[in-house]
Amino acid sequence: MLLHPSSLPSPYGDGDLGHAAYRFVEFLQAAGFSVWQTLPLGPTHEDRSPYNALSVHAGNPRLISVDWLYDRGLLDRAHLDSLVREPGDRDAVLASAAARFATRTATDPVLAGRYHEYCAAHAHWLEPYARFVALREAHGGHPWHQWPRALRDRSPDALRGASAAMQTRLAALRFEQFVFAEQWQALREYARARGVYLFGDVPIFVAHDSADVWGSRNLFRLDADGMPTVVTGVPPDYFSAQGQRWGNPHYDWAAMAGDGFDWWRRRIASARERFDLVRIDHFRGFEACWEVPRDAPDAVTGAWARAPGEAVLGALVEHSGAGTLVAENLGIITPEVEKLRHAYGLPGMLILQFAFDGDCANPYLPHNHEAFNVVYTGTHDNDTTRGWFKSLDADTRDRVLDYLGLPGERMPWPLIRSALCSVACLAILPLQDLLELDSSHRMNRPGIADGNWRWQFRDGHLDAALAVRVRALLDRYGRLAVVPVPG
Numbered sequence: 280m281l282l283h284p285s286s287l288p289s290p291y292g293d294g295d296l297g298h299a300a301y302r303f304v305e306f307l308q309a310a311g312f313s314v315w316q317t318l319p320l321g322p323t324h325e326d327r328s329p330y331n332a333l334s335v336h337a338g339n340p341r342l343i344s345v346d347w348l349y350d351r352g353l354l355d356r357a358h359l360d361s362l363v364r365e366p367g368d369r370d371a372v373l374a375s376a377a378a379r380f381a382t383r384t385a386t387d388p389v390l391a392g393r394y395h396e397y398c399a400a401h402a403h404w405l406e407p408y409a410r411f412v413a414l415r416e417a418h419g420g421h422p423w424h425q426w427p428r429a430l431r432d433r434s435p436d437a438l439r440g441a442s443a444a445m446q447t448r449l450a451a452l453r454f455e456q457f458v459f460a461e462q463w464q465a466l467r468e469y470a471r472a473r474g475v476y477l478f479g480d481v482p483i484f485v486a487h488d489s490a491d492v493w494g495s496r497n498l499f500r501l502d503a504d505g506m507p508t509v510v511t512g513v514p515p516d517y518f519s520a521q522g523q524r525w526g527n528p529h530y531d532w533a534a535m536a537g538d539g540f541d542w543w544r545r546r547i548a549s550a551r552e553r554f555d556l557v558r559i560d561h562f563r564g565f566e567a568c569w570e571v572p573r574d575a576p577d578a579v580t581g582a583w584a585r586a587p588g589e590a591v592l593g594a595l596v597e598h599s600g601a602g603t604l605v606a607e608n609l610g611i612i613t614p615e616v617e618k619l620r621h622a623y624g625l626p627g628m629l630i631l632q633f634a635f636d637g638d639c640a641n642p643y644l645p646h647n648h649e650a651f652n653v654v655y656t657g658t659h660d661n662d663t664t665r666g667w668f669k670s671l672d673a674d675t676r677d678r679v680l681d682y683l684g685l686p687g688e689r690m691p692w693p694l695i696r697s698a699l700c701s702v703a704c705l706a707i708l709p710l711q712d713l714l715e716l717d718s719s720h721r722m723n724r725p726g727i728a729d730g731n732w733r734w735q736f737r738d739g740h741l742d743a744a745l746a747v748r749v750r751a752l753l754d755r756y757g758r759l760a761v762v763p764v765p766g
Contacts, residue, residue, distance in 0.1 A: 280707070280709075281316045281658065281707050281708065281709045281710065282315065282710045283317050283659070284300060284320075284342050285341070285732070285735070286734055286735050286736060287300055288738045290362075291362040293366070294342075294735055295341070295343060296342050296344045296466050298346060300344075300466055301469060303315075303741070304470045306746060307475050308473040308474060308475060309743070310749040310750050310753070311749065311753040311758075311759045312475065312753070313760035314475070314476050314705065314707065315470065315477055315478065316479075316480075316558075318480050319332060320342065320479070321333065321335060322337050323341075323732075324486065325420075327732040327733065328732055329732065330560070332486060332489065333486070334404065334489060335489070335549070336491075336545075336546070337405075337408050337456055337459075338459035339459070340369070340370075342459065343373065343458055343462060345359055345372060345373075345376075347458075348458070352379070353383075354375065358376075373451065373454075377450060377451035378451075381450060381454075398457070404494075404545070408490040409452040410438065410441070410442060410445075411489075411490035411494065412452055412490070413445045416448070422487070422488035423492075423493040424504060424506060432505075433493070463553055464553075467553070475760075476556065477556070478555065478558065479556070479558065481546065481557055481559050482561070483559060483561040483564040484527035484564065485528075493505075497531070498530060498534050498535055499529070500528060500530070501528060507528035507573050508573060509570040509571060510524065510525065510526045510528060510570075510572075511525050511527045511528075511529050512571045512581060514583075514611065519726075521578060521579055522571075523578055523725075524571050524575065524576070524581075529570060532586060540594040540595070544594060544598045544599070547598075547604075551599060558604075558605045558628075559604060559605070559625075560607045561607060561610075562607050562625070563612055563613075563616045565586050566585070566588045567583045567584060567613075567615070568583070592619070592622075593623075604625050605625060605653055606627050608620060608628060609628060626651050626652050627651070627653070629643050629653070629655065630655050630656075630661065631643060631655065632664065635671075635675055635678055644682070645701050648701045650702045650703060653704070653707060654705070655708070655709075656691060656695060656697075657709060657712070658709070660722075660723050662718050662721050663711040663716050663718060663720055664691030664695075665690055665712070665715055665716060666718030666719075666720075679693075679694075680693070683697055691715060692715075695713070699753065699756040700756045706758060710736060714736065714740055714745075722734050
């Protein structure tokens, strides 16, 4: 199942890691699912995109369950009521919880020890992240390259002075990350006890305005003012005559190689702390990346730049193995990209909505599937299957129905069946498809800036009848979870 936690129902605005997340796990267990896939969990910029995070290591404080804080006496009922009225007050509510937590740790050595152990174990990213967020807030949300030069360039004296003036905020930011980790690990243990494993997502590139770039400028291709010398994207294709200019800074691969790609090893280690499986988004960037001049308005003038994929993946495999990694191999995929993927034993992805162009050799058609893949009806970037089918011209709709051979069953169920009976080793279904939802419920519309990442399902959407229907399909196609359920 593909669902980001922010899409869970909540009276406080965004979905979070509270009661609804546990009910969702119970639904997955009842329906026979064994995997819950999410989008990246990092703290987002103002656009709310999980793929545009302030840190690749930190968790999004918007996902922190305030009910969990209330149950532990760190918030009052009045705090929860205020969030129901004004979901945007979350920062102030979390600051109140942080203040109470500081008081409690002064008299609870066990809790204090656990907190300090967490902060020490994650100090390599937690301290730069906390400073970055506090400074960004102090400078009106402006990106770090617009800060005063001493702070922009991380002058030790300037950082010490700024930190001394922001101790309360820094403590609150550390507290948020500690609580996020506590809540996530509790949810993960609850899911695992019910035979449900968590599948995460690691975007290959990072946001320029992030703690990662500010704190490790030497690892990115930046000029003396901190601006990217080139940015990443994808070239023009059938769908976009201008290509896509993403704007992320590119890595200085030579600098990263100097310490054995330690930055990447730590990044994957952070993901594996939270997830049982990890998808690497835009995997092809490990073989070659489309580089665009930073001042170019689009991606037309870009060029391919080789990347040291074998060296990077070799370091990752040596450090922690490749058995839990999945490669997102969509887009312009060359034989060199596939050779790299297979060399390190990484499953790829198959999207059924891409299958019906009339070419019987289309690799996304189920009869061309190979087992070493993960099959999807669609991803967060696709339309819902019902919306996709409605958008097709009449000839393509007929082609889809003729291929699937289930004219009496309403879409999206024929495509769901096709995913489940694929030989792919894992099948992932977006929740919107199980709920038969139309285009108004899609998570993201690539190329459109506003209105994305906000979809939530409602209480009552997931009922016993749906669980029974889905469980029967999983059983029929040999995909029913067989992990023993604790009594």
